[in-house]
Amino acid sequence: MKKDAVLGTVMVIISSIMIWQADLLPRGNKWDLLGPAAYPKWISWGLLILSVILILSSLRRSGKESWDWSALILPGFTFLILMGYVFIMPMMGFIISTLLFLVILQALLSPSQKKPWLHIACVSLFFTFALYLMSSYLNIQLPVLAL
Amino acid sequence: MDVFVSALGEVFTARIMGLMTVGTLAGIIAAAIPGFTITMAVVLTLPFTFGMTPIEGLSTMMAVYVGGYSGGLVSGILLGIPGTPSSVCTVFDGFPMTKKGQPGRALSLGVWASFFGGLIGAALCILLAVPIARFGLRFGPWEMASLIFFALTLMASLGSKSITKGLMGGLLGLLLATVGIDPIGGRPRFTFGQYNLTSGFAFLPVLIGLFAVPAMIQAVYEIQESKRKGETSAESYVPKNLAIPWIQTLKEIMHQWVNVLRSGIIGAIVGALPAAGGNTATFLAYDQAQKFSRRSDEFGTGIPDGIIASEAGNNGVAGGSLIPTIALGVPGNSITAVMIGVLILHGITPGPLLFREQPTLVYGLFIALVIAHFFMLAIHFVGIRWFIRVAQAPKYALVAVVLVMCVVGSFALNNRYFDVLVFTFFGLIGYILNGAGMPLGPVVLGLILGPLAESNLRRALMTNPDPMLFFTRPISMTLILLSLLSIVYSGLQIWRAGKRKKYQKS
Numbered sequence: 001m002k003k004d005a006v007l008g009t010v011m012v013i014i015s016s017i018m019i020w021q022a023d024l025l026p027r028g029n030k031w032d033l034l035g036p037a038a039y040p041k042w043i044s045w046g047l048l049i050l051s052v053i054l055i056l057s058s059l060r061r062s063g064k065e066s067w068d069w070s071a072l073i074l075p076g077f078t079f080l081i082l083m084g085y086v087f088i089m090p091m092m093g094f095i096i097s098t099l100l101f102l103v104i105l106q107a108l109l110s111p112s113q114k115k116p117w118l119h120i121a122c123v124s125l126f127f128t129f130a131l132y133l134m135s136s137y138l139n140i141q142l143p144v145l146a147l
Numbered sequence: 148m149d150v151f152v153s154a155l156g157e158v159f160t161a162r163i164m165g166l167m168t169v170g171t172l173a174g175i176i177a178a179a180i181p182g183f184t185i186t187m188a189v190v191l192t193l194p195f196t197f198g199m200t201p202i203e204g205l206s207t208m209m210a211v212y213v214g215g216y217s218g219g220l221v222s223g224i225l226l227g228i229p230g231t232p233s234s235v236c237t238v239f240d241g242f243p244m245t246k247k248g249q250p251g252r253a254l255s256l257g258v259w260a261s262f263f264g265g266l267i268g269a270a271l272c273i274l275l276a277v278p279i280a281r282f283g284l285r286f287g288p289w290e291m292a293s294l295i296f297f298a299l300t301l302m303a304s305l306g307s308k309s310i311t312k313g314l315m316g317g318l319l320g321l322l323l324a325t326v327g328i329d330p331i332g333g334r335p336r337f338t339f340g341q342y343n344l345t346s347g348f349a350f351l352p353v354l355i356g357l358f359a360v361p362a363m364i365q366a367v368y369e370i371q372e373s374k375r376k377g378e379t380s381a382e383s384y385v386p387k388n389l390a391i392p393w394i395q396t397l398k399e400i401m402h403q404w405v406n407v408l409r410s411g412i413i414g415a416i417v418g419a420l421p422a423a424g425g426n427t428a429t430f431l432a433y434d435q436a437q438k439f440s441r442r443s444d445e446f447g448t449g450i451p452d453g454i455i456a457s458e459a460g461n462n463g464v465a466g467g468s469l470i471p472t473i474a475l476g477v478p479g480n481s482i483t484a485v486m487i488g489v490l491i492l493h494g495i496t497p498g499p500l501l502f503r504e505q506p507t508l509v510y511g512l513f514i515a516l517v518i519a520h521f522f523m524l525a526i527h528f529v530g531i532r533w534f535i536r537v538a539q540a541p542k543y544a545l546v547a548v549v550l551v552m553c554v555v556g557s558f559a560l561n562n563r564y565f566d567v568l569v570f571t572f573f574g575l576i577g578y579i580l581n582g583a584g585m586p587l588g589p590v591v592l593g594l595i596l597g598p599l600a601e602s603n604l605r606r607a608l609m610t611n612p613d614p615m616l617f618f619t620r621p622i623s624m625t626l627i628l629l630s631l632l633s634i635v636y637s638g639l640q641i642w643r644a645g646k647r648k649k650y651q652k653s
Binding site for chain 1: 195312318322325329331332336360363367370371541542543544550551554559562564575578583585601608609612
């Protein structure tokens with residue numbers, strides 16, 4: 001399937017949900033003609049119409065688009081590790097989860113033949129503690145939910 | 148004059164000078180790394196300014212912004228890989244000059260041109276922002292709504308390869324901005340029962356997600372490709388003891404003052420226009436320099452004229468694009484859209500009223516803009532030899548470190564874990580939209596200007612229910628006509644390009 005058609009379809013779904021949700025909001029009155037519903041509804045209709053145009057123009061175009069799924073392997077793993085980091089942070093705390101995240105992600109992305117473990121360890125330790133110290137100096141809250 | 152002196156006193160403190168030094172350095176380093184953009188530099192450093200006073204935070208961000216515009220030249224000249232998209236033209240002559248054995252000359256020409264081009268942009272910003280803001284005071288809600296419509300359509304149509312996708316991006320941004328409390332009636336909308344969504348999406352986590360995650364995933368994709376091909380780092384022509392002839396090149400720049408002035412002005416003007424950014428400015432400045440040069444056929448072979456035009460044009464944009472941002476509160480591109488966010492997060496609403504209500508702060512911003520250029524020059528003097536090492540730093544470490552900074556930045560705004568989840572969600576959305584070829588600039592512009600657009604539109608109709616006023620009030624009508632023209636013009640351009648392609652195929 002073509003990328004534009006997929007994008008258009010996703011946008012059709014989003015705009016339809018928003019139109020339905022906007023319909024549940026109160027209408028305007030004589031003081032506020034538009035009310036909370038009209039503006040988001042107009043925008044959603046605009047998005048819906050443009051999405052349909054995008055789908056139609058993509059279907060009219062000749063030729064096939066090939067999807068290189070193998071190109072998504074490493075980016076996909078990276079995103080999964082990021083999600084894992086975000087979800088374990090409340091349980092393990094900022095410092096431990098950050099150290100783990102940095103080590104795992106660097107190990108995954110570094111050259112496969114010979115892993116630069118010393119470099120990975122130094123970067124992870126140095127960066128985590130530098131961030132911790134800097135945040136105290138600049139008065140920034142870190143997501144330190146537990147150590 | 149009193150305001151200016153008081154602004155000087157506020158900016159010239161040891162703490163602000165120190166923060167600006169760090170900010171400029173951060174901007175230069177971020178932009179020197181290929182694949183990192185100025186927008187990302189601004190977005191990632193912004194959370195570190197939350198604990199500062201407005202003038203401290205804004206001066207620091209101004210330093211990051213200025214540093215970012217000049218940092219791209221380092222990897223462009225020494226590695227042939229532009230650090231930022233707006234330093235592409237610098238590579239045309241900078242890299243050949245390096246290959247000829249003159250990397251120091253190319254770098255110093257680039258730095259001087261950035262410095263002078265940036266100062267020209269800053270001077271134009273200071274000169275023009277005040278009269279434009281004064282003109283902006285005449286704007287009622289009709290004009291403000293039309294102005295936002297104009298900025299959005301211009302960015303969506305001229306700033307994108309596909310008008311449909313550009314407009315869709317703008318509408319998506321506007322739609323995302325409607326989540327949360329309705330700006331007039333105070334009623335929650337589209338919160339889906341989520342208490343955390345009552346105040347809408349905090350735009351910093353959204354910005355970080357939309358800009359940083361796709362860039363990092365792209366970097367991961369490049370790592371994967373280089374792993375597959377078994378490539379190592381880019382070929383370097385840089386000698387170990389890099390000599391930089393600063394004085395000699397300053398003389399060269401002085402001889403080319405017309406080129407510097409022309410390119411700086413082009414950069415500032417292009418920067419002030421909505422939808423046009425550093426890329427357009429550098430190409431235009433480079434093209435004009437080639438047309439006016441006696442050595443036009445030598446462009447692209449490593450001559451100083453090309454480097455000077457490109458860098459002066461690129462840095463002129465920094466000051467130019469701040470004109471509509473500060474004076475009217477309407478950003479012209481995604482970088483200034485983020486800068487508007489910076490102002491809002493520090494409790495300042497940009498626009499014509501800012502000049503009347505907080506003149507000291509406005510002048511403070513102008514002073515910071517000028518000083519940041521001197522910091523940029525000084526930091527390049529001292530550290531330019533080291534920046535190339537940063538540009539060559541292993542990407543696997545950079546990606547991991549930047550993603551942690553994204554998480555910290557998202558959390559730091561409201562100290563809410565929910566914002567970290569918002570960042571992750573919008574990171575995924577940004578990656579998908581980017582992959583599908585939807586420009587992210589209009590999404591961000593729509594998100595930032597959305598509440599302003601809605602409140603002005605509704606306020607206009609509350610003042611007078613006649614919608615025809617949008618088309619009969621002269622300024623509003625002109626802006627609407629210009630918006631429609633931009634869509635038609637862009638459509639024609641795309642249609643012509645398609646026809647040309649078909650003709651070439653046949």
